[in-house]
Amino acid sequence: MSTNAALFDDEFLKKLDYLNIISKRLFAGQLRAERRTRKRGAGMEFADYRSYVAGDDFRYLDWKAYLRLNKLIMRLFEEEEDLPIYFFVDSSESMEYGNPSKLDYARRVAAALCYIGLANLDRVNVISFADNVKSELPPLRGKGRIFRVFRFLTDIVPGGATNARDSFKTYCTEGRRRGLAVVVSDFLDPAGFEKAMDVLRHFRHDIFVIHIASHEEMNPVLKGELLLVDAENRAAREVTVTPGLLTAYRAEYTRFCEQLEQYCSRYQLGYVRTVTDYPFEELILKVFRQGRFIK
Numbered sequence: 001m002s003t004n005a006a007l008f009d010d011e012f013l014k015k016l017d018y019l020n021i022i023s024k025r026l027f028a029g030q031l032r033a034e035r036r037t038r039k040r041g042a043g044m045e046f047a048d049y050r051s052y053v054a055g056d057d058f059r060y061l062d063w064k065a066y067l068r069l070n071k072l073i074m075r076l077f078e079e080e081e082d083l084p085i086y087f088f089v090d091s092s093e094s095m096e097y098g099n100p101s102k103l104d105y106a107r108r109v110a111a112a113l114c115y116i117g118l119a120n121l122d123r124v125n126v127i128s129f130a131d132n133v134k135s136e137l138p139p140l141r142g143k144g145r146i147f148r149v150f151r152f153l154t155d156i157v158p159g160g161a162t163n164a165r166d167s168f169k170t171y172c173t174e175g176r177r178r179g180l181a182v183v184v185s186d187f188l189d190p191a192g193f194e195k196a197m198d199v200l201r202h203f204r205h206d207i208f209v210i211h212i213a214s215h216e217e218m219n220p221v222l223k224g225e226l227l228l229v230d231a232e233n234r235a236a237r238e239v240t241v242t243p244g245l246l247t248a249y250r251a252e253y254t255r256f257c258e259q260l261e262q263y264c265s266r267y268q269l270g271y272v273r274t275v276t277d278y279p280f281e282e283l284i285l286k287v288f289r290q291g292r293f294i295k
Contacts, residue, residue: 061075132166
């Protein structure tokens with residue numbers, strides 16, 4: 001497991017400050033505007049009228065309407081309420097694959113996006129999942145809390161099979177508020193990604209998918225007689241790796257990536273795909289440019 005110092009060193013912190021400045025410049029005046037929910041109450045923006053009911057606040061009576069109609073009328077306003085951000089970080093066994101590992105890359109991406117959210121006073125939650133919810137960092141607000149995020153992410157231990165559907169269902173049915181769900185994963189789930197993402201859509205979360213891959217799994221360099229062992233369920237299979245088999249594998253992996261991207265496009269979800277040697281700060285800028293994470 002990587003150390004906190006290696007993953008989140010001074011150079012990393014400098015990049016976070018840079019990304020925070022860029023986010024403010026890109027979205028000045030628009031931060032979180034589309035990621036708020038509105039409820040009727042005493043806010044700043046006028047919404048509607050209704051008749052007075054005993055116990056209502058006299059400050060919101062429309063006295064001009066009373067003079068015209070001889071009837072007590074209440075003015076209603078829209079009250080804005082920030083929606084939380086949920087970071088679902090895949091920590092299944094397959095995420096330990098690659099150099100650097102997919103999990104280390106996921107840690108850095110999640111930490112960077114958490115920092116931007118905290119700096120903009122969003123309420124941030126971080127969840128580690130595999131075959132179910134493994135651990136959770138309670139809601140945080142304010143960029144000074146980023147070191148708690150670092151500790152949580154560093155303490156994640158990869159292991160277990162992937163069952164994103166059960167993980168999301170367990171988490172979302174515990175009375176969670178609707179918010180932005182950021183899923184950071186390789187999406188190598190035996191049950192498929194569709195059912196898992198359907199759970200988040202069912203609970204009406206806005207969704208952003210960060211799909212992490214390694215060069216080793218995209219374009220494996222293998223040949224000859226091999227015994228391949230599944231990283232998560234330990235199933236073993238003897239195979240003869242030929243050029244034709246590698247070509248078929250690459251085509252299947254490409255099809256898998258395209259299906260995930262098409263699913264996100266169909267339901268208007270945010271989506272970016274990356275490999276683990278791609279500069280994480282460039283990936284964060286890609287996320288910003290989609291206009292989904294920060295509004």
